[in-house]
Amino acid sequence: MIDPTPKNSKEAQKYKKMLEAPVKPLIASLALPSIISMLCTSFYNMADTYFVSKIDTTSTAAVGVTFATMAIIHAIAFFFGIGSGNSISRLLGAKKRTEAATMASTSFFYTFLCGLCIAILGNAFAAQLATLIGSTPTILPYAIQYMSVILIGAPVMMCSLVMNNHLRFQGSAAFGMVGITVGGFLNVFLDPLFIFKFHMGVAGAAYATILSQFVSFCILFAMTWRGGNIPIRLGNIHPCWPIAKEIVAGGAPSLVRQGTQSLSTIFLNVAAGAFGDAAIAAMSIVTRLSFFAASVVIGFGQGFQPVCGFSHGAKKYGRLREGFWFAVKAGTLFSLAAAAVAIFWATPILEEFRDDPLVISVGAAALRAQAVTFFLVPLTILSNMCLQTTRHTVGAMLVAAGRSGLFLIPTLMVLPRNFGLTGLVWSQSVSDICGFLLAAVLIRGFFQQIPKMDGAK
Numbered sequence: 024m025i026d027p028t029p030k031n032s033k034e035a036q037k038y039k040k041m042l043e044a045p046v047k048p049l050i051a052s053l054a055l056p057s058i059i060s061m062l063c064t065s066f067y068n069m070a071d072t073y074f075v076s077k078i079d080t081t082s083t084a085a086v087g088v089t090f091a092t093m094a095i096i097h098a099i100a101f102f103f104g105i106g107s108g109n110s111i112s113r114l115l116g117a118k119k120r121t122e123a124a125t126m127a128s129t130s131f132f133y134t135f136l137c138g139l140c141i142a143i144l145g146n147a148f149a150a151q152l153a154t155l156i157g158s159t160p161t162i163l164p165y166a167i168q169y170m171s172v173i174l175i176g177a178p179v180m181m182c183s184l185v186m187n188n189h190l191r192f193q194g195s196a197a198f199g200m201v202g203i204t205v206g207g208f209l210n211v212f213l214d215p216l217f218i219f220k221f222h223m224g225v226a227g228a229a230y231a232t233i234l235s236q237f238v239s240f241c242i243l244f245a246m247t248w249r250g251g252n253i254p255i256r257l258g259n260i261h262p263c264w265p266i267a268k269e270i271v272a273g274g275a276p277s278l279v280r281q282g283t284q285s286l287s288t289i290f291l292n293v294a295a296g297a298f299g300d301a302a303i304a305a306m307s308i309v310t311r312l313s314f315f316a317a318s319v320v321i322g323f324g325q326g327f328q329p330v331c332g333f334s335h336g337a338k339k340y341g342r343l344r345e346g347f348w349f350a351v352k353a354g355t356l357f358s359l360a361a362a363a364v365a366i367f368w369a370t371p372i373l374e375e376f377r378d379d380p381l382v383i384s385v386g387a388a389a390l391r392a393q394a395v396t397f398f399l400v401p402l403t404i405l406s407n408m409c410l411q412t413t414r415h416t417v418g419a420m421l422v423a424a425g426r427s428g429l430f431l432i433p434t435l436m437v438l439p440r441n442f443g444l445t446g447l448v449w450s451q452s453v454s455d456i457c458g459f460l461l462a463a464v465l466i467r468g469f470f471q472q473i474p475k476m477d478g479a480k
Contacts, residue, residue: 034120034251041194041333042116046346054326054350056200057191061318061325063200063207070207071169071228072311074214076304076376082225083377084300085165087307091156091288092170096141098281100181103134104188106274109412111253112192112329116336120253127189127247128259129266134185138178145174157292161300168226176233179240186243190252194329198246206239276411276419283428290435294447297439301379305386306447308376313393313451316361320354320401324408331412340473347409347466354401365394389448396452399459400426406466418465426458 040049076083107130114123145152153166183202190199210231217227248254288310295302327350334343365372369387377383403426410419421429431454438446438453 037194037251038115038118038333041329042337042339042342046330046342047349050323050326050330050346050349051353052326053191053194053196053329054323054353056196057325058319058322060187060191060196060200060203061322062315063203070211070214071232072308073376074218075225075228076308078218078224080300080304080377080379080382081161082165083382084304084307085158085162085225086169086228087303087310088153088157088162088166088292089170089173090307090310091285091292092145092152092173094281094285094288096138096173096177096180097184098278098285099137099141100134100184101188101281102274102278103130103137103181103270104185104274105277105411106130106270106272107185108188108192109273109328109332109414110269111189112332112412113336113414115193116333124253124256124259125261126266126269127253128255128257129261129263130189130270131182131185131255132260132262133267133270134181135178138181141177141181142174145177146171149174156289157296157303159296159300159303162303165225168224169229172226172229172233176236179233180236183236183240183243186240186247186255190243190246191325192329192332193252194333195246195250195252196326196329198250198252199243202239202242202246205242206235209238210235272414272416273411275416276407276423279420280407280423280427283424283432287427287431287435290432291450294435294439294450298385298444298447299381301381302385302444302447304377304379305373305382305384306389308373308382309386309389309393312365312372312390313397316358316365316397317400317404319357319361320404323350323354323357323401324405326350327405328408328412331409335413341475343409343413343473344470344475347405351402351405354405355398358398358401362394362397365390365397369394385444385448388444389451392448392452393455396455396459399455402466403455403458403462406462406469409466410469413469415469418469422458422462422465425461426454429461430454430457 071086072083075086107126110126111123114126149167149171153163153170158166187199187203190196213231213234214228217223217231221227223230244255291306292303295306327346330346331343369390370383373383373386403422407419407422410422431450434450434453438450
């Protein structure tokens with residue numbers, strides 16, 4: 024087969040970089056913009072939580088409860104974005120750009136339709152949904168205000184995440200970073216403006232979020248047309264079973280991971296609700312802080328994923344192996360540093376969000392407990408990403424389900440009942456240990472199956 028890509032084109036230069044550049048500097052260069060993008064993505068939720076916490080404890084708890092809805096939206100978006108992105112990176116590694124272009128536009132189309140359905144159905148049953156995800160009677164009115172607005176922006180929010188993943192899997196994480204970063208900073212500016220200046224309360228935080236997401240969407244769409252990336256074109260939309268099958272195979276682990284995270288958030292809200300609104304507020308703040316720290320580790324993984332996909336597609340298994348362990352080591356070093364900060368400064372960190380003594384007490388204990396096992400998280404996350412990108416769907420789904428669902432949900436059902444508030448704050452740590460052990464077994468089996476190649480770059 025004749026390679027249709029001109030040897031002096033941007034596409035050819037990118038292909039050469041992904042398969043021939045030294046692995047460690049390449050992953051570092053791809054990870055940095057991915058980390059910034061992930062931090063800005065988590066910043067949307069962090070900013071809403073921070074500014075809403077200045078209103079009162081009930082409003083803080085309401086935004087925390089609706090994090091489950093955001094997790095559902097993100098779960099479906101990552102299902103399409105990573106499912107198609109994995110395929111795109113392997114197709115580009117095999118020099119099949121035409122097929123990759125079809126995958127990119129078709130998955131974008133699927134995502135928009137799904138987001139539209141979520142916006143319509145979610146608002147039609149907003150009250151029932153808010154109650155289902157753990158809202159107490161006092162929290163419910165505020166949760167509906169926030170969630171109804173967020174749901175309206177679901178199509179734009181989901182398509183932005185898909186385009187960001189497409190750019191990342193093509194080795195253009197910096198392009199995606201621009202769109203996500205601009206939106207993140209805009210959200211920080213608009214939150215206090217809408218909440219306090221315009222007196223819109225929790226609804227103002229939601230309006231600030233979806234407006235910022237729309238700006239990100241416009242920038243990301245423009246970026247798909249630059250730098251040799253694959254643009255989104257109507258003519259490239261070809262809905263068919265083979266494309267849907269590839270998205271399902273590549274995206275199912277992400278859907279499981281994000282979906283179980285959403286489900287575990289619901290269980291967390293219900294478990295914390297037994298100890299009052301202050302406990303819900305405290306655990307929601309800690310959840311956001313933990314996700315913020317984990318975003319850096321996920322960013323290392325996202326820097327590794329395109330290298331993993333290209334290397335696997337080109338059968339450069341030694342390069343894949345080297346990249347994996349470099350990302351794990353880098354993520355673990357960061358995790359140890361983040362854990363130290365959380366353990367020694369847990370109380371001052373919580374005081375930045377609320378001045379409620381009970382919220383601070385519960386939150387500080389939970390943050391320290393999660394910090395103790397945070398160094399185990401990088402291997403778990405990287406194993407999931409490696410198995411997913413190389414299309415080891417079952418193993419990836421098991422790892423994805425482990426930390427956020429398979430182990431966390433049972434611990435939330437058992438520990439708080441038997442050990443009270445102490446059991447609640449240690450539930451995530453117990454789940455982290457179990458998830459780490461499962462990931463270690465599965466990733467060891469994966470590397471035993473693929474060939475060992477010496478002298479990988």
